[in-house]
Amino acid sequence: MTDAPAPTPSYSYLGPAGTFTEAALKQVPEARGTNWRPVNNVGEALADVVAGRSVAAMIAIENSVDGGVSATQDALATVPGLRIIGEYLVPVNFVLVARRGTALAEVRVVNAHPVAYGQSRGWLERHLPAHGHIPATSNVQAAASLFEEGDRADAAVAPPGIVELLDVDVLARDIGDNPNAVTRFVLVGRSRELPAPTGADKTSVIVELPDDEPGALLAMLEQFSTRGVNLSLIQSRPIGDALGRYRFVIDLEGHVRDERVADALLGLRRFSPNVIFLGSYPRADRREIQYHSKYDDGVFVEARDWLRGILSGEPEG
Numbered sequence: 001m002t003d004a005p006a007p008t009p010s011y012s013y014l015g016p017a018g019t020f021t022e023a024a025l026k027q028v029p030e031a032r033g034t035n036w037r038p039v040n041n042v043g044e045a046l047a048d049v050v051a052g053r054s055v056a057a058m059i060a061i062e063n064s065v066d067g068g069v070s071a072t073q074d075a076l077a078t079v080p081g082l083r084i085i086g087e088y089l090v091p092v093n094f095v096l097v098a099r100r101g102t103a104l105a106e107v108r109v110v111n112a113h114p115v116a117y118g119q120s121r122g123w124l125e126r127h128l129p130a131h132g133h134i135p136a137t138s139n140v141q142a143a144a145s146l147f148e149e150g151d152r153a154d155a156a157v158a159p160p161g162i163v164e165l166l167d168v169d170v171l172a173r174d175i176g177d178n179p180n181a182v183t184r185f186v187l188v189g190r191s192r193e194l195p196a197p198t199g200a201d202k203t204s205v206i207v208e209l210p211d212d213e214p215g216a217l218l219a220m221l222e223q224f225s226t227r228g229v230n231l232s233l234i235q236s237r238p239i240g241d242a243l244g245r246y247r248f249v250i251d252l253e254g255h256v257r258d259e260r261v262a263d264a265l266l267g268l269r270r271f272s273p274n275v276i277f278l279g280s281y282p283r284a285d286r287r288e289i290q291y292h293s294k295y296d297d298g299v300f301v302e303a304r305d306w307l308r309g310i311l312s313g314e315p316e317g
């Protein structure tokens with residue numbers, strides 16, 4: 001009897017095909033030749049991972065113009081059991097498209113993904129000052145909706161590649177507020193296995209501050225500064241249960257297998273009522289992490305050995 005072949009794994013991404021999220025997934029070598037599941041939102045992508053329908057999901061987490069994608073940050077804070085396993089960067093720029101024959105002067109209402117809208121607002125306000133906005137689930141869906149019955153929009157903000165997918169006129173190119181805009185995506189799975197350190201890693205955590213403790217924010221930051229750990233992102237998000245309660249989404253330079261990072265996480269864990277470890281993974285830009293030699297692994301190991309010696313009554317050498 002022969003074993004049945006293992007089922008082809010699936011990866012979830014914000015669809016339909018042609019989105020920037022799909023471009024990010026194309027950068028993942030392990031995803032080649034697998035099933036790709038187009039979904040409508042971050043929640044659906046992560047639910048696929050939690051239920052085991054997909055091994056991982058590609059989700060947008062931050063862009064250089066509009067900042068953190070709050071739906072993603074909040075989902076990572078509240079859906080248990082998720083791990084970030086990789087980071088990918090995609091340059092983004094946008095075109096304004098319409099059904100064939102539409103003139104720019106006729107555009108009253110624009111379909112756009114909220115994050116894309118946030119990045120094209122300057123152009124839209126200058127050229128279509130009285131426009132209305134209808135939110136779309138993705139950049140490609142914004143344009144696809146123009147062909148759906150009952151859609152009230154005259155134009156859509158979409159990726160330049162949309163012209164290969166849909167029969168549209170391009171009313172304007174490069175309508176993004178920043179021509180060098182980049183979106184950062186993360187690949188999120190469930191595996192507890194830590195990727196090996198590469199020397200160019202990031203670690204993501206979400207940390208809650210203790211209530212009503214003066215200086216708590218400073219105490220949190222000291223955990224990093226006293227171990228020479230640099231942060232590449234720190235952003236607060238409301239916890240949502242009461243005014244004035246926040247959690248911090250933090251990306252730090254290094255891998256949890258680096259002694260200085262592990263020691264900083266121990267410090268965080270002692271002080272914070274809730275620390276969520278979201279993963280250690282290679283940085284998208286593969287830039288090697290620089291830190292002072294006084295935070296080398298060997299320095300932490302030596303200090304531990306010294307203490308162990310004291311506790312076990314060894315003579316000091």
Ligand SMILES: O=C(O)C(=O)Cc1ccccc1
Nearest residue numbers: 019020021115116138139183
């Ligand atoms: O992946 C897409 O195309 C999206 O719709 C999400 C998005 C929105 C804006 C910038 C990058 C990704």
